[in-house]
Amino acid sequence: MNLLKALSTVSALTLLSRITGLARESLKAVAFGAGLQMDAFEAAFRLPNILRRLFAEGAFSQAFVPILAEYQRGRGDDATRELVGRVATLLTVVLIGISLLGILAAPWLVYALASGFARTPGKVELTTELIRIMFPYILFVSLVALSGGVLNVHRRFGIPAFTPVLLNLSIIGAAIFVAPHINPPIAALAWGVAIGGVAQLALQIWPLARLHMLPSLRFDWRDKGVRRVLRSMGPAILGVSAAQISALINTQLAAYLGDGRISWISYADRLMEFPSALLGVALGTVLLPSLSKHHHDANHAQYRALMDWGLRLAFLLALPAALALALLAVPLIATLYQYGRFTINDVWQTRSALLGYSVGLLGLIAVKILAPGFYARQNMKTPVRIAFVAVLFTQTLAVILMFQIGHAGLTLSTSLGACLNAALLYAMMRRAGVYLPLPGWGWFLLRVLIALCAFGTALWFAAGADDFWLSAGLWAKIRRLTLVMGAGALAYFAALWLLGFRLADFNRREPL
Numbered sequence: 001m002n003l004l005k006a007l008s009t010v011s012a013l014t015l016l017s018r019i020t021g022l023a024r025e026s027l028k029a030v031a032f033g034a035g036l037q038m039d040a041f042e043a044a045f046r047l048p049n050i051l052r053r054l055f056a057e058g059a060f061s062q063a064f065v066p067i068l069a070e071y072q073r074g075r076g077d078d079a080t081r082e083l084v085g086r087v088a089t090l091l092t093v094v095l096i097g098i099s100l101l102g103i104l105a106a107p108w109l110v111y112a113l114a115s116g117f118a119r120t121p122g123k124v125e126l127t128t129e130l131i132r133i134m135f136p137y138i139l140f141v142s143l144v145a146l147s148g149g150v151l152n153v154h155r156r157f158g159i160p161a162f163t164p165v166l167l168n169l170s171i172i173g174a175a176i177f178v179a180p181h182i183n184p185p186i187a188a189l190a191w192g193v194a195i196g197g198v199a200q201l202a203l204q205i206w207p208l209a210r211l212h213m214l215p216s217l218r219f220d221w222r223d224k225g226v227r228r229v230l231r232s233m234g235p236a237i238l239g240v241s242a243a244q245i246s247a248l249i250n251t252q253l254a255a256y257l258g259d260g261r262i263s264w265i266s267y268a269d270r271l272m273e274f275p276s277a278l279l280g281v282a283l284g285t286v287l288l289p290s291l292s293k294h295h296h297d298a299n300h301a302q303y304r305a306l307m308d309w310g311l312r313l314a315f316l317l318a319l320p321a322a323l324a325l326a327l328l329a330v331p332l333i334a335t336l337y338q339y340g341r342f343t344i345n346d347v348w349q350t351r352s353a354l355l356g357y358s359v360g361l362l363g364l365i366a367v368k369i370l371a372p373g374f375y376a377r378q379n380m381k382t383p384v385r386i387a388f389v390a391v392l393f394t395q396t397l398a399v400i401l402m403f404q405i406g407h408a409g410l411t412l413s414t415s416l417g418a419c420l421n422a423a424l425l426y427a428m429m430r431r432a433g434v435y436l437p438l439p440g441w442g443w444f445l446l447r448v449l450i451a452l453c454a455f456g457t458a459l460w461f462a463a464g465a466d467d468f469w470l471s472a473g474l475w476a477k478i479r480r481l482t483l484v485m486g487a488g489a490l491a492y493f494a495a496l497w498l499l500g501f502r503l504a505d506f507n508r509r510e511p512l
C-alpha cells in the first residue's frame with residue numbers, strides 16, 4: 001500500500017468534508033449571524049462534540065485501534081469480529097445511558113457550559129432545548145467511530161473520511177428547508193445534527209458487511225480483549241478530557257466576555273480546522289494502523305522512519321497553511337461569512353480569533369502525529385501527563401490574555417498550549433529512544449523556510465488591501481480569492497521544486 005496515495009485519498013475526502021463544512025458555516029452566518037441564537041447553538045453543540053471527541057474520535061479510537069490491529073494481525077478475522085461485537089455492544093449500552101442522562105440534565109448542563117448565558121433572558125431556555133435535540137448524536141457518532149476504526153485497520157480509509165460530509169449536508173438541508181417553518185428557527189440546525197448522526201452510521205453498514213465485520217450483539221464486558229480496551233480507555237479519556245476541559249473553560253470565559261464572542265471563536269475555529277483535519281487528522285488516521293503493526297512486529301527502524309515521514313509532511317504543508325490563515329484572514333472570512341447578518345465588525349472580530357489560532361497550527365498538527373506514536377505502543381500515560389501540563393499552561397495564559405486582548409487571547413493561549421504539547425511529546429519520544437530524527441532535517445527546514453518566503457510574498461501582493469474584500473460582491477471575492485490562492489500555491493511549490501523537492505521523495509510503501 002502506498003501511504004502517500006492513502007493520505008491523498010483521506011485528505012481529498014476530508015477536503016470535501018471541510019468544503020461542505022464551510023458551506024454550512026457560511027449558510028449559518030447568513031441566516032443567524034453571530035448573536036444570541038448562534039451562541040446558544042454553538043454552546044449546545046459543544047457538549048455532544050466534546051463527548052464525540054472523548055468517546056469516539058478521541059479516547060475510544062486511541063485505545064481500540066492498536067488492540068484491534070493486534071487482533072487482526074495475530075489472531076485472525078474470527079477473533080477480531082468477536083472483539084468488535086463485544087465492544088460495540090458495551091459502547092451502545094453505555095452511550096444510551098449517557099444520552100438519556102444528558103437529555104434529563106440539560107438545564108444544568110447549560111450552566112456548566114456557559115453560565116454567563118443567565119444574564120440574557122431566554123438564552124438558557126433556548127440552549128436547553130437545543131441540547132435535548134442534539135444529545136443522542138453522541139450515540140450514533142461513537143458507533144461511526146468504532147466502524148471507522150475497523151475499516152481503517154483493514155486499510156479502507158475512504159468511507160470513514162467521507163462520513164462527515166453527511167453531517168454537513170444534513171445541517172445545510174435543515175437550515176434551508178426546515179428553519180423557515182419552525183420556531184425558533186435555530187432548532188432546525190439541532191435536528192440537522194441528530195439526523196446527520198443517523199445518516200453517518202447507516203453509511204458504514206455495507207462496507208462492514210463486505211469485510212464480514214458487521215458487529216453482532218455480544219454483551220461480555222469480562223472478555224479479555226474488551227477489558228484491555230477499557231483499561232486503555234481510562235488514561236486515554238483523561239488525556240482527551242484535558243483538551244475538552246480546556247474548551248469548556250474557554251467557552252465559559254468567552255460567555256463572560258459578552259454576546260458574539262463564542263460565535264466569533266467558533267467561526268475562526270472552523271477555518272483553523274480546515275487544514276488541521278486535512279493534514280493532522282488525515283496523517284493520524286493513516287499512521288496509527290501502520291505504527292501499530294510495526295510495533296507489534298518489533299520493527300523499530302520502520303517505526304522511526306514512518307514517524308519521520310509524517311513529521312516532514314507536517315512541516316512541509318502545515319507551515320504554509322498557518323501563514324495563509326494569518327495573511328488571508330480578512331479575505332477568507334469576508335468571502336465565506338460576510339453576508340446577511342454577519343457584519344464588518346464580525347469580520348474583524350473573527351479575524352482576531354483566527355490570528356490567534358494560526359500561531360499554533362503546526363503544533364496542533366504535530367500533536368496528531370506524535371501522540372499516535374505513543375498510542376501505537378499502547379502507552380497512554382505519557383500523552384495524558386503531557387496533556388494536563390499543556391492544559392494548565394493554556395488556561396493560566398487564557399485568563400491573563402483575555403483581559404489584555406479579549407477573545408483573541410483565548411485562541412492564542414490554545415495555540416501556545418498546542419505548541420507546548422507537541423514539544424513535550426517530541427522530547428519524551430527522544431528521551432525514550434522511540435523516535436530519532438533521520439539525517440537531513442537542517443537542510444530540509446532551510447529549504448522550506450525559503451519557499452515560505454516566496455509563498456508569503458505572493459500572497460501579500462496578490463491579496464491587496466482589505467477594503468476590496470469588505471465591499472466587493474460574492475463572485476468578485478471568490479474569483480479574486482481563487483487567483484490569490486493559486487498564485488501562492490504556484491510560488492510555494494515552484495520554489496520547492498527549484499530547491500530540489502520531488503513528489504517521489506515522499507512516496508512510502510507499507511505492506512498490508
